[in-house]
Amino acid sequence: MIPTLTDLRERARKRLDPRVYDFFEGGAGGETALHENEAAFRRLALLPRVLRGAATRDLSVTLCGDRLAMPVLVSPTAFHRLAHPEGEPATARATAAAGTVLVTGMAATVPVAEVTAAARAVQADAAVWFQLYLQPEPEVTLALVRRAERAGCTALVVTVDSPVFGRRERDARHGFDDLPAGLAAENMRGLPGATDDRPRDIAMSPGLSWDDLRRLRAQTRLPVLLKGILHPGDARIAVAEGVDGLLVSNHGGRQLDAAPASIEALPAVAEAVAGRIPVLLDGGVRRGSDAAVALALGASAVGVGRPVLWGLAADGEKGVRHVLELLRAEFDHVLALCGGGSPADLGPDLVVARGSVRGGEAR
Ligand SMILES: Cc1cc2nc3c(=O)[nH]c(=O)nc-3n(C[C@H](O)[C@H](O)[C@H](O)COP(=O)(O)O)c2cc1C
Ligand SMILES: CC(C)CC(=O)C(=O)O
Known part of the structure; x- marks a missing residue:
């Protein structure tokens, strides 16, 4: 029995090529945002209530029409076959078994239809959402959306924190700038820019605006969530635009290194949204108590990125199951x-903030 996610991280480190481990683990620039995502949770404490007669517990939540057995989902991470030969289908089976949502990445190493099929083989109504980087050519974005729809994805998660690619210094040090032979971003095949043996590269597009998002929403009936919101002003615009949900995230510290920890950005976003749409959070969630803090501060659910990669690298589908079961059991506790x-x-x-002499005031 591996008792904590941190033990799994160590097991993954031992199994992975150091270049791959660093690609998964690393952040942008000096890795301040990466470090702060976890550290900021350590600065917060939970002030428990007692004698509330809660004899039974129900952990489930409903998000954009999908029921999750617990308020923890799998955030999108690229290239799962770098972690384990079975890749995204193994993650999908484990996530479906846990009864929660997998957000599968546009940069998956297995096509989205195979990922949804793997999830549904375990649980007929398993929910898989598709993460999308809007491409500069609307017709390319639309082709990807149609692929996700045909595959049976039930929501789109548009990543908006990546107008340009983060500067990842660990990758630069290793010269890690391409996938090993035999691995590719399979969803990008057959699109403009692809060749017979190489999929199209994923483009980051600094010119995108709310107009592009409006166009996308007019082209699909799927709920659209925005991933990578930190500023309450953007949260207000998103609500006014009719977006279906927000994911407060600094992309696991892999984009703007000067960004705050996700948990520090959450309260202002939650206040701006005022319950009108679900607000999710990812970044630094390593224990059930982190999930509880995020929910207390206004999130409807949290996502985990790296922990799932650690589980996958350590023990494939079984490892991911273990990660999600640990988080469920810890959150329940x-x-x-x-x-x-x-x-x-x-x-x-x-x-309450740790280290404040007054502690929490009864509210
Ligand atoms: C190796 C790796 C690849 C990622 N790839 C993507 C991606 O393709 N699209 C995306 O929106 N976010 C991506 N992310 C960010 C995650 O969705 C998520 O925001 C982040 O990992 C959460 O932080 P955590 O790893 O501390 O849980 C990636 C993160 C990692 C670590
Ligand atoms: C290579 C990218 C598509 C994925 C990634 O590393 C990220 O989004 O952080």
């Missing part, structure tokens, strides 16, 4: 210790 019966019982009055 923390909820019980806080006197809660469901995620809705966690509110901002339960979170």
